[in-house]
Amino acid sequence: MSTERLGPTSYLVLGLLAREGPSTPYELERHVGATLGNFWSFPHTLLYTEPARLVTLGLATERRETEGRRRRVFEITPAGTAALVAWLDRPSAAPTELRDPGLLQLFFADLASPEARLRLAREQLAIHQAKLAAYDQDERLERRPGRSLAGKRTFEHWRGETLAMGLLYESAAVAFWRRVVEGPAARLAADTDLIGVPDGSNVG
Amino acid sequence: MSTERLGPTSYLVLGLLAREGPSTPYELERHVGATLGNFWSFPHTLLYTEPARLVTLGLATERRETEGRRRRVFEITPAGTAALVAWLDRPSAAPTELRDPGLLQLFFADLASPEARLRLAREQLAIHQAKLAAYDQDERLERRPGRSLAGKRTFEHWRGETLAMGLLYESAAVAFWRRVVEGPAARLAADTDLIGVPDGSNVG
DNA sequence: GGGTACATGTAATCAGTTACATGATTTA
């Protein structure tokens, strides 16, 4: 069996199907958007085509609604669960890909005008501040009392844990771009307290 | 002119050709590996095919050595420089892609055994600690006296600045995974001082 | 002079993206 034709997207879908039960591509999209989608984009078309691929591999089944929107509902198979668990049992050693167009532009900023460089830094700072604020908002909603259903407890925890990394990254990015805005004179990544408390106080 | 058939890889090559002058794919590869390649991987084959594409677009020229390895040397054209500067003048708004297989596995760690989860966290911690140590080593070499040639000064600065973001990210990752290793009890991303001084003291 | 690491490429494939398109539900 070609068990090694599976990529990150495959495991994303398998994992969501395992945790959330039978799902439509749209439901997958919603879940992704609320979690990993914050820092790892999965175009919606992927979440329509990937489950179909999993079906051909015997890792999921497809059922089509007969009424209304006639949506396709996918469900994980035992083989799918096995593949997922096997993947989880073998920690990935692949390095993080940090693909940031802004950083790429900064890398070449010496080839353009100082004004362009400053504009870049300011826009990037704004972008990351906005993202950071969105995380904070998210977290506040999350902590809202009366929302942690018993069964959802575990999921919410893992969700929060993973999002914490995204939040941490955005904090770092804000600190970084702020330094860039302040100019080359400021020493970079050489001070303590580069990253403050991510509680929103460093967003404005 | 199809000026919008250019992606990040195109600008990477254009930028390097602009800054370093005529280069072979292998030279491009070396430069990338020492800088952006630390957190944004560009497979070496890309650096052979992409320059060729730029040639067809009139943004670079190709010359082939006659002796020895008969390497292909690429040089940026005025049109190429123009495209590069135009890109730098229009700051990108595309969000950062943070594609981390380890985080993906953590996100689904509740579907496997607690042991698998702990193993994952430990391995990720080790990976990021090693990366952080490598950055430190790099920086130490960089600061070595008698190495900053006058003409190289500017480049070295931008290089260092961009690398600082990678270093900052690794610091955050180390702090993050350490918390994960310590268990769910520890509150995540809610304390001050999550990220220590990136001087190597937190690598061991 | 044989092995190893360095260096240079080609070709096929495929995951991911872009472009396009339409149906269903809600709201005003």
Next chain:
DNA sequence: TAAATCATGTAACTGATTACATGTACCC
């Protein structure tokens, strides 16, 4: 009932990855 938004998909394309392959220089 028209407009807007939500939801659901297909198909073409292409940038990136994988697999393969070979030549050159260096070292022992």
